[in-house]
Every structure is written in structure tokens, then in C-alpha cells.
Amino acid sequence: MTAVTISRVARTFGAVRAVAGVSIAIEAGELFTLLGPSGCGKTTLLRMVAGFCDLDEGSIHFADRRIDTLPPHRRNTGMVFQNYAIFPNLTVHGNVAYGLSARGVAADDMRGRVERALALVHLPGYGERWPHQLSGGQLQRVALARSLVIEPDVLLLDEPLSNLDAQLRVDMRREIRALQQRLGITAIYVTHDQEEALAISDRIAVMRAGRLEQVGAPAAIYRAPATPFVAEFLGATNLLTGRVAGREDGHLLVDALGRRFRLPAVDAAAGTDVTFSLRPEALQPVTVAVAGAATVAGEIAAAEHLGALLHLEVRLGDGPPLRVAMLDDGAVAPAVGRPVTLAYDPSRITVFPP
Amino acid sequence: MRRLLPPRSAFPLTVAAFAFAFLGLFLAWPLYKVLASSFLDAEGARFTLDAYVKVFATGYYRSAVANSLAIGVMTTLACMAIGLPMAFLLARMAIPGRSVLLALSALPLILPSFIGAYAWVLLFGRAGIVTQWLQGLGLPTTTIYGMPGIVMVFTLHSFPYVLLPALAAVRAVDASIEEAGQNLGASRWRVFRTVTVPVIMPAVLAGGLLVFIETLENFGVPFVLAEDMPILAIEAYKLFVGEVGANPAMAGALAMLLVVMAALALLLQRHYLARRRFATVARSAPPVIRTGPLGRWAASAFVWGLVLLALLPFVAIVVVALMKFRGPVLQPEFSLGNFVQLFERAQRPLANTLGLATVAAVGASLIGIPIAYVLTRYRSPIAHALDVLAMVPFAVAGTVLGIGLILAFNSGWLVLTGGWLILVLAWLVRKLPFSVRSGSAILHQIDPTLEEASVNLGRSPSWTFFRLTVPLMLGGIVGGTVLAWVTIVSELSSTVVLYSGPWTTMTVVIFRALEGQGAGTAAAAATVLIVATVVPLALVYRLLRRNNLAVL
Ligand SMILES: Nc1ncnc2c1ncn2[C@@H]1O[C@H](COP(=O)(O)OP(=O)(O)OP(=O)(O)O)[C@@H](O)[C@H]1O
Ligand SMILES: [Mg+2]
Numbered sequence: 003m004t005a006v007t008i009s010r011v012a013r014t015f016g017a018v019r020a021v022a023g024v025s026i027a028i029e030a031g032e033l034f035t036l037l038g039p040s041g042c043g044k045t046t047l048l049r050m051v052a053g054f055c056d057l058d059e060g061s062i063h064f065a066d067r068r069i070d071t072l073p074p075h076r077r078n079t080g081m082v083f084q085n086y087a088i089f090p091n092l093t094v095h096g097n098v099a100y101g102l103s104a105r106g107v108a109a110d111d112m113r114g115r116v117e118r119a120l121a122l123v124h125l126p127g128y129g130e131r132w133p134h135q136l137s138g139g140q141l142q143r144v145a146l147a148r149s150l151v152i153e154p155d156v157l158l159l160d161e162p163l164s165n166l167d168a169q170l171r172v173d174m175r176r177e178i179r180a181l182q183q184r185l186g187i188t189a190i191y192v193t194h195d196q197e198e199a200l201a202i203s204d205r206i207a208v209m210r211a212g213r214l215e216q217v218g219a220p221a222a223i224y225r226a227p228a229t230p231f232v233a234e235f236l237g238a239t240n241l242l243t244g245r246v247a248g249r250e251d252g253h254l255l256v257d258a259l260g261r262r263f264r265l266p267a268v269d270a271a272a273g274t275d276v277t278f279s280l281r282p283e284a285l286q287p288v289t290v291a292v293a294g295a296a297t298v299a300g301e302i303a304a305a306e307h308l309g310a311l312l313h314l315e316v317r318l319g320d321g322p323p324l325r326v327a328m329l330d331d332g333a334v335a336p337a338v339g340r341p342v343t344l345a346y347d348p349s350r351i352t353v354f355p356p
Numbered sequence: 357m358r359r360l361l362p363p364r365s366a367f368p369l370t371v372a373a374f375a376f377a378f379l380g381l382f383l384a385w386p387l388y389k390v391l392a393s394s395f396l397d398a399e400g401a402r403f404t405l406d407a408y409v410k411v412f413a414t415g416y417y418r419s420a421v422a423n424s425l426a427i428g429v430m431t432t433l434a435c436m437a438i439g440l441p442m443a444f445l446l447a448r449m450a451i452p453g454r455s456v457l458l459a460l461s462a463l464p465l466i467l468p469s470f471i472g473a474y475a476w477v478l479l480f481g482r483a484g485i486v487t488q489w490l491q492g493l494g495l496p497t498t499t500i501y502g503m504p505g506i507v508m509v510f511t512l513h514s515f516p517y518v519l520l521p522a523l524a525a526v527r528a529v530d531a532s533i534e535e536a537g538q539n540l541g542a543s544r545w546r547v548f549r550t551v552t553v554p555v556i557m558p559a560v561l562a563g564g565l566l567v568f569i570e571t572l573e574n575f576g577v578p579f580v581l582a583e584d585m586p587i588l589a590i591e592a593y594k595l596f597v598g599e600v601g602a603n604p605a606m607a608g609a610l611a612m613l614l615v616v617m618a619a620l621a622l623l624l625q626r627h628y629l630a631r632r633r634f635a636t637v638a639r640s641a642p643p644v645i646r647t648g649p650l651g652r653w654a655a656s657a658f659v660w661g662l663v664l665l666a667l668l669p670f671v672a673i674v675v676v677a678l679m680k681f682r683g684p685v686l687q688p689e690f691s692l693g694n695f696v697q698l699f700e701r702a703q704r705p706l707a708n709t710l711g712l713a714t715v716a717a718v719g720a721s722l723i724g725i726p727i728a729y730v731l732t733r734y735r736s737p738i739a740h741a742l743d744v745l746a747m748v749p750f751a752v753a754g755t756v757l758g759i760g761l762i763l764a765f766n767s768g769w770l771v772l773t774g775g776w777l778i779l780v781l782a783w784l785v786r787k788l789p790f791s792v793r794s795g796s797a798i799l800h801q802i803d804p805t806l807e808e809a810s811v812n813l814g815r816s817p818s819w820t821f822f823r824l825t826v827p828l829m830l831g832g833i834v835g836g837t838v839l840a841w842v843t844i845v846s847e848l849s850s851t852v853v854l855y856s857g858p859w860t861t862m863t864v865v866i867f868r869a870l871e872g873q874g875a876g877t878a879a880a881a882a883t884v885l886i887v888a889t890v891v892p893l894a895l896v897y898r899l900l901r902r903n904n905l906a907v908l
Contacts, residue, residue, distance in 0.1 A: 074811045083805045104814035
């Protein structure tokens, strides 16, 4: 268990600021996810920790030890690569034992540790197999065992599941999470899949163009995104811009899409524009309008039935339709063109002050 | 501020430092000596342009420049004119025995060009077998000497330089490109001219450049066939060893002309290719062209005819070597006498050749592969500089390097002249571009994350390179080393400048025999060289890649 402190690290490739002054304090035993769109610098940051990418500025510490001045082979990190990076010239046993023999572990001790590591990833007895005899999922397990067996200070995973098919991805991410928690190991996990990030992380850092946009627990980030970018990147949302019309009952009144919305009060003068995020599941069609409840009226522009879920697109006045997600309880007939009233809880709206 | 020395740079810096030191000492320093000598007066004290003025004022040397250029250009054009259609036919037509043909078509490149020339002389020279036979029948004879003969021998030797890359390019042209052209209303010939040819042209030109530089610097073929015609590479050698009084300044000036011409060709080609890179990925190869039996017969005759013609002299040499000579006169009788004589007289050169070539080839791989590794895996200004430096020997004619090595190491703190090491060093430096390029080609097929995984698991970069990467590269390295060895065995242009005393080689034996009487011994020596070339190649054929050959 090792805490990782990343302080103001930066790296420029030619004209690209791949990582532009990032500071993160990762706690011991935490699974910390770097999430962001392609090219935002996630891999670069992770490779800085591993030592494969030199820092222009800043420092990285494992606990109290500064490690960014160490060569990569002396940092004691365990890296799991996107393409597995299993040595084709070694057996499964040879692969898993690789880091142990680099550390001078005695042969008899080694055998036991390799077997235990393979058992940990549900591949007991696979030691004598050759990599080309294994499936993609099994190769990724070998890679995991190979990284875990050396008891690294930090486990580094760069999109470890992106080469696997959908179902295996879900199974593997659960396994990785369970292993990480059981061993209490600190892990940094890179992904651009927001669902994966939400599912397994203790905390998530959303990155954009080499900077941190927001850091926090998954639910907190989802419920209270700090910027419009985070709101859109993490989960679907309706991102609206409207003009402040005034205040009422401790709410901000905002006109958008030809309707009046009630938003949580923030510092914004009447006549200014504000942007706000309205999650699809925060909007619910109602048959009987409760007096005093916040509602908007529109008509159904499109409907998509996804089994348990019903996705609606509701056109209000002008502009793009609102996305609505609800459990399909049969109460709403999703006929295109039907008028519908949507109720919402103003406290579930996130406002981004101007 | 980026740290000047990032923590993971020890290994690449070590390799780069060694490479710079090595090439600085054995390439840059000798070249500088050649350059300096060309600008010094007779006493070696004052800066002067006299040597260059004299070269351009002397009609003889002007025509040496003109002849070398003309031979280079004509050979290049001829190789393209042969290589391009051959590549197209081999890729698109059902020519019988295609796989044998493909294996054979690389062979002319590897067989020593100067033995090829010698074989043509044995057949068509003044006392040639065919010539005498024709004379005996009272028929007119043609001459193999002079410009047409030289261009023909060079062309038959070098056309695979164009054929191999062109073949790869033709195969990589996606069917849909040609189909799109036809769909837009172009005739098949028009599509070939306006779509296919432009797409494969970069490959053809890259091959053409190799032909040009190789031809320019080649010593053996013109030595055998030029007679009194002046040729740059030979004149530089003559002026340097001085049959009628050495003139190092003028030798240096001619040598610099050779280097400048090759470098210009290299730059010209870079300039052209920089703006034309067509990444073509063949999803579906274009269909085999259907023609009547006449078309197929003509195509087969063309391709087979050329390949066999290119290999014919080598067969002839082997046959001649196995025949009985009485003096210079060939007897219609088989005998091993030539070989017996050869082994009586030339055991030492044979051992020299095989042993020293091995040292040089292994050395070229030992130095070249780490350089290739640093070039492909560490992108940095140092790596880039290394890349440029490691390609310089490519533009330096063997004669020039030989002269430079003698100027640099015949006195002073390091004396190498008169020994074997200077031969090994010359060959090693000359083969370095090949080792680096073939190493890079192998490395591009090994996933770099394997090495990162190894380092991440606690092995140092140098351990990782030697114990993980090198074993993964081994097949390719062996293939590349053998290929380098094969070409070193038949090297002549620097050897002829550098050999001395007991350190003669087989090529020198043949070279000397050409002047003297021992046609039979020379043929036997050439046969030994051919066998020494073909047998190892056949053994490692599976490890070789076509792109290996294309960067020889
Ligand atoms: N070695 C390099 N040389 C030049 N530019 C680089 C290099 N490595 C990364 N970059 C650039 O830095 C930026 C960040 O790259 P990085 O690989 O960290 O992105 P990423 O967030 O991991 O993206 P992805 O999700 O696509 O993997 C990109 O613009 C990329 O082009
Ligand atoms: Mg990445």
C-alpha cells in the first residue's frame, strides 16, 4: 500500500501540451481512474508514473520517496498493457516469473509464488502453456498475474480491457476491482469508457487537453459535474443555455428552448446567460400536473424502447429536443406527436455560473 | 526545462556515444583526411584548389567523370526499364515456375558483380571461349569491352534492386484503385500509366538510387571491362597507389567528386520521395491478367530469359573451372586441376576471406543492431543524428574509404596499414548502413511494449535489449549477418586499396589472375566465391526477407 503524489507534472511533445501541470494525491489502496477523451494525456500521465515518459516539470512521489528521477526498472510498478505485452518466447510460467527473477527470487520460492498468482487470476495449472495457446482474456489474466506477483507499489493499467469483447470486459473489470481491493494495492487505471470508470473506481479524475477537469468519487462527479465538459463526458445529459429571467422561492428562473425552467439559485444577474445540465433521468413524464411542481410541456419527437428503459426525445419550443430516460412502466404511451408534460426536481439540475 | 539527461537514457546514450566514436574515428576522420589532402599542395602545407583545377583542366579526368556518370545513369535507366515490367509481369501473370523465379531473381544481386564481368570476358573476351569458337567458324565477333559491355553487366547484376521493391509495391496496389480508374472510363493501359505506375514509382526510384550509387562506386566491373576508358573509381585508385607516381591530392579530388555525386543522388531522391508517399494497403490484390497463350509465352520468355541470362556467367565460370587448361588454352576435358592449383597457391587468401569476412559481418551486426535499436525505439535529436551518420557510408565509394583509411592510419598514434584489421574495419563500416536498416526492419515487427513490460518488471534497458529483444530478433539477425557476409566475401573496391602482404583475399587473387595467366585458377577461385555465396544463402533462405535484399 503506497500513496502516490503527483505534483505539477507537465510534458510537451513538439507543440502538443500532452500533460499541462497536473497534481493528484492518490491515497494508499485506492483505485484511481484517469478518464477522458482520446488524446487528453491519460496514457502520457500513466507512463510518467511508470517512467516511460520523461517529465518536463514536476515530481512524482511514492509515499515519501521521489521516483521520477529513478529509471523505470527501479520504480517497482506493475503495468498492465492494452495489448497484453506477453513475451511470446516464454511460457505462462516464464512470463509470470520474469519480474521475480529480475528481483533475484530463489527458484523454489518462485514456483510457489507464480502458482499462487496464477490461481489468483483463475488460471491455476496454466504455467506450462505457451502464449499462443491462450485466448485474449486469458492473456490479459496472465498480464495481471505477472504484474501482481512482484507486489508492486502501484498497479498501472492502461485501457486493459479495450481489446476484449463486451461481456468479458464486464467480468474482467469486476475481477480486477475485487483483486485490487483484496490485495489492498494502489492502482491507477486509464480508460476512456465512462461506464467502466464509474463501475470500478474509488475516485475518478476527468482529464481534458492535458489538464484535470474534476476529481472526485464517481457518484459525486456524476451528480455534481464541475464543468459542462464533465457533465457531457460522464453520462448522457441535456446541456442547455438560457437567459436568467429572475428569482422566485429561492430558485433561479431561466428561459431556454422557449420554456421557463426553475434552477437551483446561483450568483447570476437577470439578463445574463447560464448553462445548465439536466440529466435525462431527472425528467419524468407526468399525467397529472401537481400544483407548484416544476414542469415543462412539449411533444414526443422520438421514442426508443430498450427493454426495461424507455428513451424519449421531447421537443419543447425551438432548438434540439430534450432527452428523457425512464423505466418503462407502461404509463406513458410513446406515440410520436403526443403532447407530454415533464416534471423535474430543480435540485437535480447542475448550473454552471457564467 | 527538460532535464538534460532523463533517467532512462543511459543505454541509448552509451550506444550513441560508442557509435559516434567508432564512426568518427573510422569514417569521418578518414573522409576528412581525403578531403584535406585534396585541398593541400604538394608539400602538404598550403591550402589550394590546384587539384580540382587540374582535374577539370585535364580532358582525361573530365571524361572519367563523364564516363562514370553516363554508365551510372544508363545502368539505372536500364534497370528500371527491366525491373518495372518484370515486377508487373511477376505480380500479375501466371508465369510458370514463379516461386523458383522469385528465389532466383534476387541472386544476381548477391553474386559478385566483378566475377560476372570476368565470366563475360571468359566467354566473349578477346581470348574468350565463344569468341574463339566464332572465329573458328569464321563468324564475326562482338566486343564485350567498353561502355555497352559495362552497362550490360551492371544491368544484369543490379536490376533486382529495382525489381524487388517494385514487386512489393505492385503487390500492395489495391484492386479497387485500378478498378476505380477503369470505372471512371479509362482504358486498361491508361490506368496502368496514370494510376499504377505513379503509385509504384517511389519504390522504383528508391531501387534506382541503389543501382546508381552501386554502379558509381563499383571498381571490379570497369576494371575488367573498361580497358583504356577512364573511370572515376579506378582513376582515384591509380592516382593513389601511383603506378606512375602517386598524387594523393588529385586522388583526393576524384574521391571527393565520387562522394559528392553519390550524395547528390541521395538528396535528389529524398527530395522527390518526401512529396510522394502513397500508403497503399492491399485489401484485395488485383486479379491475374488473362491473356492468350502467346502473351503468356512472351511474358515467361522475357522474365525467365533475363533471370537466366543474369545467372549464365556464373554457371559458365563453374563449368570453366572444372575444365582442363593447358597454359591459357582450354581443353575439352574435365579436371579438378584448377582447384588443386588454387589450394596450393591460395589457401591463405581463402582463409583470410572466410575468416575476416566473418569478423566483419558479425562486427557489423554487433554495432549495427544496437544502433538500429536506438533509432527505432528512442526518438530524440541524438537518435536522428545517429541515423544520418550511420547512412553516410552508403554514399562513400569503397575506393574512397580505402584511401581515407590509409591516409588516416598509416602513421601517428594508431597504425593499421599492413594488417588485417584495416580490411575488417573498412568492410564493417561499409556494411553498417545495411545492418542498421535490416535491424530496423526487424525491430519494426517487434511490439515495443514487450520491452516496456520487461523494464517495468525490473530488468534494465540493456538487459532487456540483450536478453529479450535480441533473442526475439535472432532469426532476422542471422539472415542479415549472412547476407552481409556474402557481400563482404566478394567486396573488391576497398579491398584492392587496403590489402597488403599476407592479407590478400580471394577477390584480390582473382583480380591479379585477370592480369596474369591463371585463367583456370581464377575461375576456380571465382567458383569458390560463388559457392561460398550461394550455399549459406540457401541455408538461411527462410530467414531472409526481400526487404533485406533491397537495402543491401
Ligand atoms: N511520443 C509522443 N510524441 C508526440 N506526441 C505524443 C507522444 N505521445 C503522446 N503524444 C501526444 O500527446 C497527446 C496525449 O496523448 P496520450 O497518448 O497521453 O492520450 P490518451 O489520453 O492516452 O489518448 P487515448 O485515449 O487515445 O489513448 C496526444 O495529442 C498525442 O498525440
Ligand atoms: Mg492512451
